[in-house]
Amino acid sequence: MKIGTTMFSVKFKEKIPCQNETVLASDLAYYLYFLDVIPKELAEWNLENIYSQRAVDEEEFNSKSKVYSSLFQEYALIRLKANELYERNRTVALTMGLLRQELIQLKEEGIDLPLDYDEAIERVEYFIYRYLTKKQDDRLVEQIVFDER
């Protein structure tokens, strides 16, 4: 096998029947990405084996695609919802700040309420920290893009 600086060549193990070398080179270059999935059992296969294996694969492909497409729908809906939350959070942030202030004030005034002040303040602060600051839960913000297939 000789490797040139710009042009590669492949030496075959045996003499391969080939009418048109230009076409074969072009085919080989095109199918480059798929070399790894050629099964080892191929050496035993004839066309019928190839076609029947393809039929089996197609069935699997279709059933996987169905699951993928329903998951993609759910993914798209959650993303939409996450975007809405992100928008809504800008207004929610203001209310949360006020709610925190209010709780602190009521606690100082010693007003009796059916809640634990410290716990409530902590919860509001947690919510603000978790969802409304730059430190927010990045699971909903993180953008992983999937294709609809």
Added chain:
Amino acid sequence: MKKIKQITFDITQSRRIKNYAQKQQIKEKELLVKYQNVMHTVYLAWKKNYGETEEVTFRNFFLSVMKYAEFAFRLKERIDDLAKITDHVEILRDALEEYERDYREIIALENIIKEIGGGVL
């Protein structure tokens, strides 16, 4: 029938091989060996099944194998994508559920404050 022992890729094709090798972080040489092995396997399969009679030309058989491989590759990709989206949707579901739960708790607090007619809320 004309037979060849070697094939040379033109500059564009060679560049494609080079780029793919870089992407896969392997040496071009390894890809060329892969080509050699694949062609060997295809040839053996063809010869074993049809070689004597040539009822199926080598090219026809070669293309059938490659088209199959192309499909098998798409299937592999689909399986990988499915695993990825399954994990991600799971994460999103949990995150959303947690948000809804935390938000409900906050709203409950807000309502208590509202009930006593607290300040600006």
